[in-house]
Amino acid sequence: SSKIRIAIAGYGNLGRGVESALACTPDMELVAVFTRRDPAGLVLQSGGVPVHAMARIEDFVDAVDVLILCGGSKTDLPEQGPALAALFNTVDSFDTHAKVPEYFAAVDAAARGGKRVAVISVGWDPGLFSINRLYGEAVLPDGASYTFWGKGLSQGHSDALRRVPGVQGAVQYTIPSQAAIERVRSGSRPSLTTREKHTRECHVVLEAGADPSAVEQAILTMPDYFADYDTKVNFISAEALRRDHAAMPHGGFVIRSGTTGVASSQIMEFGLKLDSNPEFTSSVLVAYARAAFRLGQQGEVGARTVFDIAPGLLSPKSAAELRKELL
Numbered sequence: 001s002s003k004i005r006i007a008i009a010g011y012g013n014l015g016r017g018v019e020s021a022l023a024c025t026p027d028m029e030l031v032a033v034f035t036r037r038d039p040a041g042l043v044l045q046s047g048g049v050p051v052h053a054m055a056r057i058e059d060f061v062d063a064v065d066v067l068i069l070c071g072g073s074k075t076d077l078p079e080q081g082p083a084l085a086a087l088f089n090t091v092d093s094f095d096t097h098a099k100v101p102e103y104f105a106a107v108d109a110a111a112r113g114g115k116r117v118a119v120i121s122v123g124w125d126p127g128l129f130s131i132n133r134l135y136g137e138a139v140l141p142d143g144a145s146y147t148f149w150g151k152g153l154s155q156g157h158s159d160a161l162r163r164v165p166g167v168q169g170a171v172q173y174t175i176p177s178q179a180a181i182e183r184v185r186s187g188s189r190p191s192l193t194t195r196e197k198h199t200r201e202c203h204v205v206l207e208a209g210a211d212p213s214a215v216e217q218a219i220l221t222m223p224d225y226f227a228d229y230d231t232k233v234n235f236i237s238a239e240a241l242r243r244d245h246a247a248m249p250h251g252g253f254v255i256r257s258g259t260t261g262v263a264s265s266q267i268m269e270f271g272l273k274l275d276s277n278p279e280f281t282s283s284v285l286v287a288y289a290r291a292a293f294r295l296g297q298q299g300e301v302g303a304r305t306v307f308d309i310a311p312g313l314l315s316p317k318s319a320a321e322l323r324k325e326l327l
């Protein structure tokens, strides 16, 4: 078929979100799901799509145009990203901000070796928020940028909690400081530390026999995720996790507060209000999978970030249609 053939690597919240996003894309189709678990045990939302063991993925390099990596950034993508970028055009949502340069280098080397394209750190932050921070700095050089998230469920931080030894299940809510937001909105351009902008609230289900204080310490001191924040850890039952924390709302905004001319105040803002963080993030991944396919068709190779991708490549419309409809 002339549709772009998409496969999913890793079937969790993002994997399910990509599956449902592909049901709405006229020019792309889901051709396979790959999992490290037992494929026979995985029940997909949409019937008729084959599930294969991740260990067999090399057999499918000619059957897939773009592989969307839906693993966790804490421990899955650092290994899966480079390994799979050597075999497929890939898109991923890698979001350990401090480690993006080293992850980019590892994926770039692998993609160039395999003559593939790899678009990394796609989503909303990193992703659409990153693009809006860039626009703000480029358009309003005399200014200050701020990013606020939530209150909502961070999938990256929830994934990081689940990787702590002794944790059976977990979610993490990010809570913005209303005082910090008011100071930013006043236009006073405050300098705010990481700790002054957000706090983090973790709800953790322990494995039988796990030591709560050891788990709490591992969380509070976790670099890149929790060490720089005032963080609260609550221990709850598996039942409470299922009952009270199944929804994954999130959102936030990027604001650029700048000055032009003698003293003209200019405010630029981009915001999100999300019922489902994973379904939104997956929708961004799917749009960038279209771009990755087109870049591959043009003979491009290597890693890219959202900064390198022309917006027109994301749209199913042709350049001529875009000029007619959107300019």
Ligand SMILES: NC(=O)C1=CN([C@@H]2O[C@H](COP(=O)(O)OP(=O)(O)OC[C@H]3O[C@@H](n4cnc5c(N)ncnc54)[C@H](OP(=O)(O)O)[C@@H]3O)[C@@H](O)[C@H]2O)C=CC1
Binding pocket: 009, 010, 011, 012, 013, 014, 015, 034, 035, 036, 037, 054, 070, 071, 072, 073, 074, 076, 093, 094, 095, 096, 121, 122, 123, 124, 125, 126, 127, 155, 156, 157, 159, 160, 162, 277, 278, 281
């Ligand atoms: N850039 C951005 O804006 C955003 C980025 N993200 C990133 O997305 C990443 C993935 O998030 P999310 O999909 O919520 O993570 P999940 O924990 O749902 O899934 C991660 C992996 O764990 C495995 N898995 C899933 N469910 C189970 C289960 N019940 N038992 C055992 N293994 C399971 C799957 O691999 P397998 O099938 O191989 O077992 C899956 O790929 C986050 O770590 C975050 O970094 C998320 C949101 C926004």
Ligand SMILES: N[C@@H](C[C@H]1CC(C(=O)O)=NO1)C(=O)O
Binding pocket: 095, 124, 125, 126, 149, 150, 152, 153, 154, 155, 156, 157, 173, 174, 250, 277
């Ligand atoms: N990457 C985030 C997306 C946003 C949310 C967030 C946070 O709450 O710390 N940071 O970036 C996620 O995994 O949900």
